[in-house]
Amino acid sequence: MTIYLDHNGTTPLLPEVRERFVELIDEGLGNPSSTHAAGRRARAVIDAAREEIAAAVNVPEEWVVFTSGGTEANNLALRGVLEAAGTGAGLAVSAIEHSAILEPARELATKGHELTVIPVDERGAQGLAATRKALERPGCRLLSVMVANNEVGSVAPMAEIGACLRDLGEARPLWHTDAVQALGKLPLHLQSWGVDLASFSAHKVGGPPGVGFLVRRPGLPLQPQVLGGGQESGLRAGTENAAAIGAAALAVRLACERQESYSTAVGKLVSTFWEGLSQVAPGARLMGPGLSVSPRLPNTINVLFDGVDGRTLMARLDLEGVEVSLGSACASGAIEPSHVLTAMGMKESDARNSLRLSLGPCTTQADINTAVEIMGKLLRPSTPGAKPAHG
Numbered sequence: 190m191t192i193y194l195d196h197n198g199t200t201p202l203l204p205e206v207r208e209r210f211v212e213l214i215d216e217g218l219g220n221p222s223s224t225h226a227a228g229r230r231a232r233a234v235i236d237a238a239r240e241e242i243a244a245a246v247n248v249p250e251e252w253v254v255f256t257s258g259g260t261e262a263n264n265l266a267l268r269g270v271l272e273a274a275g276t277g278a279g280l281a282v283s284a285i286e287h288s289a290i291l292e293p294a295r296e297l298a299t300k301g302h303e304l305t306v307i308p309v310d311e312r313g314a315q316g317l318a319a320t321r322k323a324l325e326r327p328g329c330r331l332l333s334v335m336v337a338n339n340e341v342g343s344v345a346p347m348a349e350i351g352a353c354l355r356d357l358g359e360a361r362p363l364w365h366t367d368a369v370q371a372l373g374k375l376p377l378h379l380q381s382w383g384v385d386l387a388s389f390s391a392h393k394v395g396g397p398p399g400v401g402f403l404v405r406r407p408g409l410p411l412q413p414q415v416l417g418g419g420q421e422s423g424l425r426a427g428t429e430n431a432a433a434i435g436a437a438a439l440a441v442r443l444a445c446e447r448q449e450s451y452s453t454a455v456g457k458l459v460s461t462f463w464e465g466l467s468q469v470a471p472g473a474r475l476m477g478p479g480l481s482v483s484p485r486l487p488n489t490i491n492v493l494f495d496g497v498d499g500r501t502l503m504a505r506l507d508l509e510g511v512e513v514s515l516g517s518a519c520a521s522g523a524i525e526p527s528h529v530l531t532a533m534g535m536k537e538s539d540a541r542n543s544l545r546l547s548l549g550p551c552t553t554q555a556d557i558n559t560a561v562e563i564m565g566k567l568l569r570p571s572t573p574g575a576k577p578a579h580g
């Protein structure tokens with residue numbers, strides 16, 4: 190028995206998506222750039238997928254650029270905008286962005302683009318005053334602020350940020366958002382927020398890994414990062430994986446259609462999980478927004494068990510069949526403290542040890558009960574035979 194509680198890392202393929210994926214593979218799709226029948230079949234799959242995705246996230250079809258995932262979409266947005274703007278153009282990012290934003294941002298800074306990192310408070314909330322200050326810096330060309338944080342579940346004040354930008358008038362910086370974790374978990378209002386570019390990834394919503402997309406307003410100067418055959422309107426060269434893109438589109442549509450009911454259901458499970466954990470581990474502390482904060486990612490809690498070594502606890506949970514993550518999944522393997530938690534003011538030792546527990550559509554109340562029971566057993570130092578996860 191495995192209880193998978195790492196859905197912010199990746200999600201299992203949804204059965205419906207798997208079915209569509211297999212059907213598409215069996216259709217013998219050609220190269221979508223070829224004009225023969227097999228090529229035309231692949232092109233039709235991609236066209237339909239673009240239409241399905243655009244309708245799901247409520248933007249015109251021409252705004253969707255397929256990429257290999259959220260990381261590539263983020264790189265295309267940041268590097269693409271700043272390189273097109275030329276030297277001297279600055280950027281501002283939130284301190285708790287994913288490394289797929291922070292790394293390209295740091296690299297751009299080494300090339301002369303001024304980088305402003307916008308702080309967050311101890312709950313991971315981004316202040317508007319600091320955001321406004323960053324936007325008003327001379328030369329600021331791009332703001333990148335994620336909708337929802339993957340580690341602690343805090344959500345940026347999107348409507349208010351949009352209003353700040355509108356106040357700046359014509360000369361305002363462009364706005365990119367990493368919407369990878371928000372998809373299917375929160376309502377998205379890209380157009381009314383006034384977002385210019387947004388990144389998404391299919392494998393976070395039951396789609397195949399290796400497919401993502403960047404939504405961008407056409408006409409916005411964007412330097413392609415992958416050059417070659419001119420696919421995706423010249424913005425992302427390379428033969429498209431038509432079957433995976435077709436499957437991804439279904440996952441994205443289902444995530445958007447089910448968002449409201451899923452968020453309510455998973456939010457209730459998270460509350461009972463936290464109640465259970467607080468009982469078996471009274472010293473447990475919730476990092477990030479409290480459960481009564483709205484909006485927050487409904488499926489995510491980040492928990493620090495006082496005096497408990499996070500890596501040891503994670504490894505013992507794994508042996509018991511409970512899969513969780515420590516900090517960001519993409520950074521696992523490294524013992525670096527989570528940059529999100531340190532940005533929230535946590536001590537480095539605590540920021541190394543807190544666990545991220547992220548539930549998904551297949552998580553049941555029985556899973557939660559069992560996970561709480563196992564955690565209780567591992568955290569209880571006096572249980573004969575059960576080594577506590579301390580030290």
Ligand code: PLP
Binds near residue numbers: 257258259400519
């Ligand atoms: N952005 C956020 C907020 C994420 O959580 C992730 C994945 O963990 C990514 C970007 C990267 O997406 P992908 O795995 O599709 O490259």
